[in-house]
Amino acid sequence: MLYEKHREQIESTLARYPADQKRSAVMPLLYLAQSEYGHVTKEAMDEVAAILEIEPTQVASIVGFYSLYYDHKAGKRRMQICTDLPCALRGADKFAEEVCKKLGLKLGETTKDGEVTVEAVMCLAACDKAPMFQVQDADGIHYHESVSPEKPMTIEGAMEILNGYKGK
Amino acid sequence: MGEHILLRHRDIPDIDKLDVYIQHGGYEAFKKVVTTMTPGQVIDEVKASGLRGRGGAGFPTGVKWSFLTKDSFPRYVTVNSDESEPGTFKDRELMEKNPHQFLEGVMITAYAARANVAYNYMRGEFWDIAVKILGPILADLRQRGILGKNLFGTDYSLDIFNHLGAGAYICGEETALLESIEGKLGQPRLRPPFPADKGLYNKPTVVNNTETLSNVTYIMQHSAAKFRENGTEKSPGTKVFCLSGHVNKPGNYELPLGVTLRTLIYEHGGGLPGDKKPKAVMLAGASSTVLATTDDILDMALDYESVAAKGAMLGSASVIVMDETVDAAWLTLKTTRFFKHESCGKCTPCREGTYWMLNVLERVNKNEAMKADVDLLNTVANQIQNKCLCPLGEFAIAPVLSSIKTFRADFDAHTKDGAKKPAPAAKPSAAKPPPKKDPASVGD
Numbered sequence: 001m002l003y004e005k006h007r008e009q010i011e012s013t014l015a016r017y018p019a020d021q022k023r024s025a026v027m028p029l030l031y032l033a034q035s036e037y038g039h040v041t042k043e044a045m046d047e048v049a050a051i052l053e054i055e056p057t058q059v060a061s062i063v064g065f066y067s068l069y070y071d072h073k074a075g076k077r078r079m080q081i082c083t084d085l086p087c088a089l090r091g092a093d094k095f096a097e098e099v100c101k102k103l104g105l106k107l108g109e110t111t112k113d114g115e116v117t118v119e120a121v122m123c124l125a126a127c128d129k130a131p132m133f134q135v136q137d138a139d140g141i142h143y144h145e146s147v148s149p150e151k152p153m154t155i156e157g158a159m160e161i162l163n164g165y166k167g168k
Numbered sequence: 169m170g171e172h173i174l175l176r177h178r179d180i181p182d183i184d185k186l187d188v189y190i191q192h193g194g195y196e197a198f199k200k201v202v203t204t205m206t207p208g209q210v211i212d213e214v215k216a217s218g219l220r221g222r223g224g225a226g227f228p229t230g231v232k233w234s235f236l237t238k239d240s241f242p243r244y245v246t247v248n249s250d251e252s253e254p255g256t257f258k259d260r261e262l263m264e265k266n267p268h269q270f271l272e273g274v275m276i277t278a279y280a281a282r283a284n285v286a287y288n289y290m291r292g293e294f295w296d297i298a299v300k301i302l303g304p305i306l307a308d309l310r311q312r313g314i315l316g317k318n319l320f321g322t323d324y325s326l327d328i329f330n331h332l333g334a335g336a337y338i339c340g341e342e343t344a345l346l347e348s349i350e351g352k353l354g355q356p357r358l359r360p361p362f363p364a365d366k367g368l369y370n371k372p373t374v375v376n377n378t379e380t381l382s383n384v385t386y387i388m389q390h391s392a393a394k395f396r397e398n399g400t401e402k403s404p405g406t407k408v409f410c411l412s413g414h415v416n417k418p419g420n421y422e423l424p425l426g427v428t429l430r431t432l433i434y435e436h437g438g439g440l441p442g443d444k445k446p447k448a449v450m451l452a453g454a455s456s457t458v459l460a461t462t463d464d465i466l467d468m469a470l471d472y473e474s475v476a477a478k479g480a481m482l483g484s485a486s487v488i489v490m491d492e493t494v495d496a497a498w499l500t501l502k503t504t505r506f507f508k509h510e511s512c513g514k515c516t517p518c519r520e521g522t523y524w525m526l527n528v529l530e531r532v533n534k535n536e537a538m539k540a541d542v543d544l545l546n547t548v549a550n551q552i553q554n555k556c557l558c559p560l561g562e563f564a565i566a567p568v569l570s571s572i573k574t575f576r577a578d579f580d581a582h583t584k585d586g587a588k589k590p591a592p593a594a595k596p597s598a599a600k601p602p603p604k605k606d607p608a609s610v611g612d
Contacts, residue, residue, distance in 0.1 A: 016329040021369055023351035027334055031292075052351070065353045065512075067335030068292045084254045085454055085502040086412040086488050122337070122506055123254035123454070124293050127412035127488075128419045134293060141295035149416065149441070 002033055002047045010051065022052045026062050030069050035138045039070040067121070068136065075110040075117035077137035077165055079158075083120040086127035090149070095131035096120050098155050116162055133158065135165060173398070173406050174382050175422045177265040184301070186308055189268040195314055197388040198275045203320050210280040214384060217392035218404040223248050223340070223377030224452065224483040226403075226472045229384070233280055235364035236372045244368040245278045245286035246349065249378045250333055250340035252291055253453035254506060255486035258408040258420050259378035263290075263297050266382070267305055273381030274328055275315070276388050281374045284325050289345050292334040302330055337510035341558045342375040344512065355514040356558035377484075379408055399425035403471035411437045413489040414444065426474070430466040433489055444491040448575070451475060452483025454503040455563030457570040458496065496575035497582050500568050501529045507564035518561035521552035525568060532582045539586040542579045546572050 003010055010029065017024035029051065033044035040063050049056040063069040081096045096107065100118060103111055110117040126132045129145030131153045144161050146152040171179050182188045189195070201210050215230030236243060251259040262270050278286045290298055306328055309315040317325040331349050333339045339348045343357035346368050367373020383405060387395045396404045403425040409432055412418045416438030423432065429449065433439065440446055449465065450456035457480040459465050468474055475482040490499065508522040528545045531537040549565040549572075556562075572579060580586030 016331075018369060021350065024331075024349055026351040027332065027348070030334070031332065054351075061353060062351070065336065066292075066333070069334055084506055085499065086255045088502055089413040089488070089490060089494070090418075122335075122509055123252060123256075125251045125257040125260050125291070127255050127257050127410065127486075130412075130418075140299060141293055143293075143296065149418065 002029075002036060002044065003051055005036070006032060023054050023058075026052055026054070026059060027066075030059070030063060031140075034069060035140075038076075038138070039073055041071075068141070076115050077135050078117045078119055079133055079135055079162060080119045080121040080124075081131070081133040082122070082124045082126065084123040086123070087130035087132065090130035091152070092131045095153070095155070099158060102155055102159060115166060135161070137165065137168070139168070172422050173386050174262060174269070174379065174408055175266065175420065176269060183269075184265055184267055186268065186305065186312070193389060194268050195272055197385055198272050198279070198314070199320050201276055201279055201388055202322055202324050207280045207282050210276065210388065213392050214280070214387055217387045217395040218402070219380065219383050219387060219395065220403065220405075220472060221377055222379035222383070222407065222484065224253070224481075226482065229376060229380055232364065232376070233277075233374055235362065236281060236374065237365045240365075240372050241282070242285070242371055243281050243283040244371060244373040245274065245281050245283045246342075246345060246368055246373060246375050247274055247286065247288040247378055247381060248340060248342065248345055248375055249288055249290040249294065250337075250345060251294075251378070252337040252340050252510075253455060253484055253486055254503070255412050255450065255453035255488045256410050256484050257412075258410050258484070260294060260297065261420050262378055262382050262408070263294070264301060267301055269385045270378060270382045271302070271305065271309070271328065273384040275326060276384050277374060277376060277381055278326050278328075279324060281372075283374070284327070286326070286328045287331045287349055287368070288328060289331050289333060289339065289349060291339075292332045295332065298330040298332055306330070336512070337506075338512040338558070338560060341560065344558070345375065346373065353512070355512045358557055400469070400471050400473075402473050407470075407485050409436075409470070410484070410486045411489070412487070414440050414446070414491040414494075415489050416441055425471040426469045428466070429461075429468055429470060429487070432470065432487060433466070437489070440489065440491050442491075444493070446489055447492045447494055448490045448496070448499075450488040450490075450567065451485065452481045453486035453488065454506050455483065455559075455566055456480060456488075457566050458499070458574060459570070460574050496571040496578035497529070497532050500571045501526075501533050503567045504529050504564065507560065511560060511564070515556040515558075515561065517552045517555040518564065521548055521561060522564050524548050525564070529568075532579055535582050535584070535587070537583050539580055539583045542572060542576070542583065542586075545579075 013025050013028045029048045034040050037044050045059045046056050049059045063071050083092045107120050126145050132145040135142050177183045211230050211233050219229045220226040249259050274286050336354045338344045339354040341356050344354040348354040363373040363375050399405045406422050407425050409421045421436045446461040448458050449461050472482050504526045508526045511518045511522045513519045525548050549568045552561040552565050
């Protein structure tokens with residue numbers, strides 16, 4: 001169970017907020033649950049609710065509201081390509097399309113081996129390093145960016161990065 | 169400009185290391201204010217500097233602090249490091265590369281506000297900055313007695329914690345940010361009461377942007393007068409300009425407020441790729457009025473007043489440059505898709521309005537619309553204006569209304585009855601009465 005397994009971490013998280021404001025820890029605890037279970041399961045929501053002494057439905061609403069929490073299973077990791085305006089002006093849509101072609105899937109789909117789900121996402125605050133993507137996995141969220149306009153992220157480079165995550 | 173004030177890591181290697189930062193006078197300003205100044209004196213100095221909020225609104229920082237409700241405690245400082253405006257990537261560099269100057273600014277601000285706890289609200293995507301950079305630094309500062317109880321032998325105590333968001337642009341709105349820290353949906357509150365009166369946990373709270381607080385360190389290290397050596401009378405200081413889109417050298421440029429757009433794009437950004445002509449520019453990220461890059465606009469000074477005089481906003485100075493090949497109908501499809509996704513759903517005009525704007529724009533971009541649909545788009549956008557709790561709705565319509573006004577021909581070129589015979593840009597749809605149609609009946 002989440003609390004038993006991560007007691008120390010959960011207690012230190014709770015200690016950051018006033019004693020009567022436990023609910024403030026819902027976001028860090030959801031990240032913890034997601035890292036533990038791959039996605040936020042129904043049971044995880046109940047566990048988080050119990051720790052914070054709030055209703056499971058309050059936890060579920062947080063999972064639904066914020067983009068980085070997931071209530072369903074997908075690939076072991078998510079490759080999230082920014083295709084917002086500044087990145088799109090530097091070829092991000094075409095980049096996303098080519099990544100999909102290379103992996104033989106459409107945006108939102110998962111590779112057959114279950115390794116990676118590819119998604120197009122909103123601005124990631126890396127507009128000067130387009131095209132770029134982030135990888136969200138059990139260890140958190142990590143950026144992978146172009147070096148410069150002269151050395152943009154290539155499809156080969158992206159595939160190499162994805163391969164580097166395998167087995168992690 | 170000589171040495172950087174905010175992007176000091178570009179002049180001083182390893183300034184992200186605590187010892188190097190201390191060698192360069194780091195944390196002396198914090199020690200000075202805690203041991204020799206009253207909170208009121210700090211507020212007065214920041215007021216005198218004329219520093220204005222760098223997150224977008226440009227509100228005078230010291231004045232904001234002076235609104236804190238008297239004799240009401242505890243108080244909180246929350247930093248807005250949510251940085252989610254498309255085209256903005258400055259706070260990330262400040263926290264990643266020059267983290268101590270930022271944190272010292274948070275500490276000085278907390279002392280000025282008489283707060284003992286500060287939360288740094290970062291967008292969830294900044295995970296690695298929180299976990300690998302700021303987290304270890306905060307632990308180090310606690311160990312060295314720069315954070316903690318009875319600092320420098322006084323009775324002042326302070327701790328700072330990171331709080332990661334989880335992918336919601338709306339949490340950059342200050343009251344939504346507070347709701348989010350409280351463990352609720354990130355939806356804006358009705359104001360007043362303002363955070364300075366009833367903020368986090370209903371207590372007086374200061375909310376400031378990351379870059380704003382990096383400036384506070386400089387002001388208290390030197391002086392308000394020294395800070396004013398850069399920039400203009402009403403917009404003093406330097407600003408980190410985020411330059412993106414069609415420029416040869418996109419990136420962050422720290423320049424005095426009042427620099428011209430032409431200097432930014434051509435001298436610093438290296439001009440446009442392939443020597444193409446610029447068509448349009450957005451100065452405040454996706455939530456901008458789209459400006460045609462006439463000579464008048466290119467020679468405009470980038471400070472809060474000069475930009476406002478042209479009917480636009482400097483905002484967070486997120487300058488997106490677009491060359492002559494960019495289609496305004498496509499550009500607004502991109503921005504509208506963003507705002508439709510990020511509308512928090514609380515206010516109906518924004519929730520429904522962004523949905524229907526996207527619906528119409530998708531049809532326009534698929535060449536399935538009529539010219540009347542472009543008028544309809546204009547109408548829907550106008551119905552969002554001034555009807556919501558926060559500015560997200562206003563942000564969503566700014567690029568749409570201005571693009572239709574300035575680049576109407578781009579939209580008409582996609583329509584069945586307007587293709588190949590575009591209406592001249594000088595005759596926008598405003599001349600016609602808007603169709604009196606309920607936007608909810610548009611879909612077919």
